[in-house]
Every structure is written in C-alpha cells, then in structure tokens.
Amino acid sequence: MSSPPDADFDVKNGIIDAETPPHTELAALYKQSFAYYTFRVRLPSTLATIAASLVKDKDELLATYGADAGADIERNAAAVTQLREDILNNGPLLAFEGKDPDTQMWNAFLEKLPKEKRSYFTACWLYSECYMYRKISAIFQATPRLSAFDYFREQKQTAAKLSVDAMLAVAKATRQNERDSGTFRQLIKLNLWGNRCDLSITSGKQVKPTGNAFDQVTDLEPKLLIDGTAAIWQAIDGASGDGIVDIIFDNAGYEVYTDLILAEYIIDKGLAAKVRFNAKAIPWFISDVMAHDYHWTLQFLADHPDPVLSELGKKWQRFTAEGKFELSPLEQFWTSPYEFYRMREEKPALYARLQEAELIIFKGDLNYRKLLGDFSWPSTESFATCLRGFRPTNLCTLRTVKADLICGLGQGVAEQLFAKDKEWMLTGEYGVIQFASK
Numbered sequence: 001m002s003s004p005p006d007a008d009f010d011v012k013n014g015i016i017d018a019e020t021p022p023h024t025e026l027a028a029l030y031k032q033s034f035a036y037y038t039f040r041v042r043l044p045s046t047l048a049t050i051a052a053s054l055v056k057d058k059d060e061l062l063a064t065y066g067a068d069a070g071a072d073i074e075r076n077a078a079a080v081t082q083l084r085e086d087i088l089n090n091g092p093l094l095a096f097e098g099k100d101p102d103t104q105m106w107n108a109f110l111e112k113l114p115k116e117k118r119s120y121f122t123a124c125w126l127y128s129e130c131y132m133y134r135k136i137s138a139i140f141q142a143t144p145r146l147s148a149f150d151y152f153r154e155q156k157q158t159a160a161k162l163s164v165d166a167m168l169a170v171a172k173a174t175r176q177n178e179r180d181s182g183t184f185r186q187l188i189k190l191n192l193w194g195n196r197c198d199l200s201i202t203s204g205k206q207v208k209p210t211g212n213a214f215d216q217v218t219d220l221e222p223k224l225l226i227d228g229t230a231a232i233w234q235a236i237d238g239a240s241g242d243g244i245v246d247i248i249f250d251n252a253g254y255e256v257y258t259d260l261i262l263a264e265y266i267i268d269k270g271l272a273a274k275v276r277f278n279a280k281a282i283p284w285f286i287s288d289v290m291a292h293d294y295h296w297t298l299q300f301l302a303d304h305p306d307p308v309l310s311e312l313g314k315k316w317q318r319f320t321a322e323g324k325f326e327l328s329p330l331e332q333f334w335t336s337p338y339e340f341y342r343m344r345e346e347k348p349a350l351y352a353r354l355q356e357a358e359l360i361i362f363k364g365d366l367n368y369r370k371l372l373g374d375f376s377w378p379s380t381e382s383f384a385t386c387l388r389g390f391r392p393t394n395l396c397t398l399r400t401v402k403a404d405l406i407c408g409l410g411q412g413v414a415e416q417l418f419a420k421d422k423e424w425m426l427t428g429e430y431g432v433i434q435f436a437s438k
C-alpha cells in the first residue's frame with residue numbers, strides 16, 4: 001500500500017500523517033489508513049477504467065443503445081473523468097439532482113453532515129466511498145439512453161465465466177449431503193472464502209478461484225480468526241423450518257454461486273422454507289450483485305454444456321418460480337451511506353421485514369463496515385457492542401478482512417498478526433464468521 005507522495009495536497013487538505021486513532025470514524029484524512037490509499041489510488045483507478053471502457057466499447061454500446069447514444073457516451077466518459085479529478089482534489093460532497101428514488105434520502109443525509117466533514121478526504125470513509133458509487137450512477141441516470149447500462153456488467157460476467165471449474169467442483173461435491181452441523185458449517189466456510197473473489201479490492205482485476213474449494217476450507221482454518229459457525233447452526237437448526245433466511249448479497253461471480261449453494265442446502269434440508277436475496281439497486285463497488293446479475297447467473301448455469309451445472313441452474317430457476325428463492329424488492333437503503341444501526345429509524349419498513357427472518361447472513365467486507373459503522377473499535381470489543389443495538393433477529397457476518405477495522409478478536413491476536421504482516425487487514429487473506437443472537 002503506497003500512495004503517490006504529494007506534500008502540497010496533504011498540507012492543503014489538513015491530512016494527518018498517522019493511523020486512524022482509536023474510537024474514531026475511519027476517514028481518508030488519516031494518511032496511514034486504507035481509506036487514504038483508497039481515495040488516492042484505488043478509486044481513481046476504478047474511475048479511469050470506467051471512462052476508458054466507455055471509449056473502448058463505444059461501437060458495441062451504440063449497437064445496443066442506439067446510434068444516438070454517442071453524445072451520452074462521450075458526456076459520461078468526461079463526467080466520470082471529472083469525478084476522478086474531484087476526488088483527487090478533495091472536492092465537496094454535493095447534493096444530488098434529479099428524481100431518482102433515493103435522491104431525497106441521500107440529500108437529507110448529506111445536509112446533516114457538518115461542513116468540515118463534507119469532502120472526500122474529511123468525511124467518514126463509508127460515506128464518501130458510497131457517495132462516489134452513487135455519483136457514478138447519477139451520471140448515467142442523467143442520460144436516458146444509458147440509464148439502464150450497468151458499466152460493471154462485463155466484469156461481473158467475466159468473473160463468473162472464469163469460475164466455472166471451481167463452480168463445477170463445488171457442485172459435484174455437494175450433490176449428496178446430509179442435514180448435519182458438520183456439513184452446514186463447511187458450506188458456511190466455503191461461502192466465507194468465496195468473498196475473497198471481489199473485484200473492488202483489486203480495482204477491477206479478475207481473481208480466478210483455483211484448487212479444490214473444500215480442501216481450501218481445511219487449509220484456511222488457521223486464517224479463520226473467529227468461527228461462529230456452531231452458533232449459526234444452533235440458531236437455524238433449532239428453528240421451525242418453515243421460516244425465512246435473508247442473505248444480504250455481496251459479489252457476483254463465484255461468491256454469489258456459493259451463496260446459492262448455501263441457500264439450496266437450507267431449502268433442501270428443511271432449515272427454512274424460503275431464502276430471500278437482497279441485491280443492490282444500482283451498480284455498486286464494482287462486483288456487487290444486482291437483480292439482473294442474479295437472473296443472468298441462473299441462466300448462465302442453466303445454459304451451461306455441463307449437465308451438472310445446467311441442472312443446478314434449472315433447479316434454482318425452479319426454486320425462484322416456486323418462491324423458495326426470492327429476490328427481495330429493490331431496496332435503496334443497501335446503497336445508501338447509512339450504517340446499519342441507523343436502519344430502524346431511517347428505514348423502519350426494512351427493519352421490520354428483516355425481523356421476519358430466522359437468520360440474516362451479511363456477506364462481505366462492505367456489509368461488515370456498515371455493521372460496525374466504519375469505526376476504529378478496539379480489536380477485542382465484542383461484536384454485540386459494535387452493532388450498537390442493530391439486532392432485528394439472529395444475524396451473522398461472513399467477511400474476509402479487506403479493510404482496517406475489526407472486532408471480537410482474542411487478547412493479543414491483532415498484535416501478533418501485525419507483527420507478522422503490517423498489512424494483514426487489507427489482503428482478504430483472513431476471515432471472520434461472527435454471530436449475534438436476537
């Protein structure tokens with residue numbers, strides 16, 4: 001993690017050459033934080049890739065969206081490039097224009113931010129990073145010909161295609177399994193490690209899952225820092241079996257495939273009658289699942305020449321038609337800047353809907369950041385405390401560690417990991433499975 005040196009930028013913007021202090025909101029203001037590196041390097045790179053792809057794929061886009069989309073393509077490439085500049089200059093977080101369903105929510109949120117915390121580097125990292133992805137969406141929404149264009153679609157589909165071997169191996173290994181704690185816990189762990197394959201940590205560079213996924217679950221056991229799988233099993237095994245499990249999706253490609261494998265097990269073994277999937281309403285953190293990615297994945301599998309994958313795709317399509325798998329209605333809260341502890345007040349209807357579930361499974365690093373509220377908790381603080389009252393029902397988080405915040409570790413564990421590798425929190429090498437009961 002090394003950012004380009006720019007003393008002028010740091011002085012002009014009051015950047016503090018330190019790590020995030022304890023008990024503080026994470027922010028790019030702290031030069032030795034991952035947030036600073038993210039805004040100086042990772043996000044500008046993501047934006048440059050979007051602008052370059054618009055230019056590169058212009059002919060294809062014209063063929064899909066009509067010959068008169070040319071001006072929109074150019075305009076959007078310029079606007080994305082401008083957004084990159086705004087970030088690199090620590091520009092302000094401005095109110096959104098237009099009539100998108102979440103404009104009011106966003107503007108009300110931004111209005112309440114203190115003025116000195118309303119720029120990319122001074123705002124809480126969670127707010128400014130979510131703002132950037134919402135801003136890209138606003139650029140495209142403002143051009144009617146390209147408003148339905150998912151500028152991350154191709155990357156997500158490529159990720160799925162690159163994962164076929166791993167998908168097939170997992171499918172074959174899971175066709176005959178039992179309802180028992182051991183199998184369930186293996187599937188949860190398989191699902192956790194699927195979170196390694198996300199495109200935003202690599203600024204869009206593809207990661208191909210290789211090797212036998214179940215062997216990896218065993219090999220990776222020392223990297224699993226908190227294993228709450230026994231408590232998750234107890235919660236779900238003890239439930240009536242006719243309830244609901246909610247999965248808050250993270251990434252498309254291999255990870256969503258492992259989500260579906262877990263969901264299939266939950267249905268097949270009578271652990272719940274329905275699994276509801278919560279997707280993103282707008283293109284988000286490059287590889288997050290949107291509704292069209294869900295349907296595309298099922299169709300991609302159903303059309304696959306290998307009969308095992310094709311049967312799986314068809315089975316999951318049937319589950320969807322029968323309501324055993326359900327895509328929840330689009331919910332803007334998932335693409336808002338709000339931490340989850342504020343859900344009950346800001347989006348009571350969503351909170352009430354989640355209360356219907358026996359278990360909620362939050363996938364991935366960004367959901368973890370929203371559960372903990374992008375805050376530098378002591379690494380030994382309890383998960384329950386960090387949730388700040390967000391307890392709609394039993395919930396768990398499956399997260400590979402890709403950002404510099406964590407809780408629930410044993411005394412001295414973080415210190416040992418730092419002594420081994422200063423950047424252990426940024427690599428996705430380690431994972432946590434944490435559970436909180438209702």
Ligand SMILES: O=P(O)(O)OC[C@H]1O[C@](O)(CO)[C@@H](O)[C@@H]1O
Pocket residue numbers: 038129195198199200201250251285363364365366367369402403
């Ligand atoms: O797909 P995930 O696991 O939510 O990860 C999202 C990525 O975005 C970040 O939250 C910030 O860019 C990283 O911490 C993480 O690499």
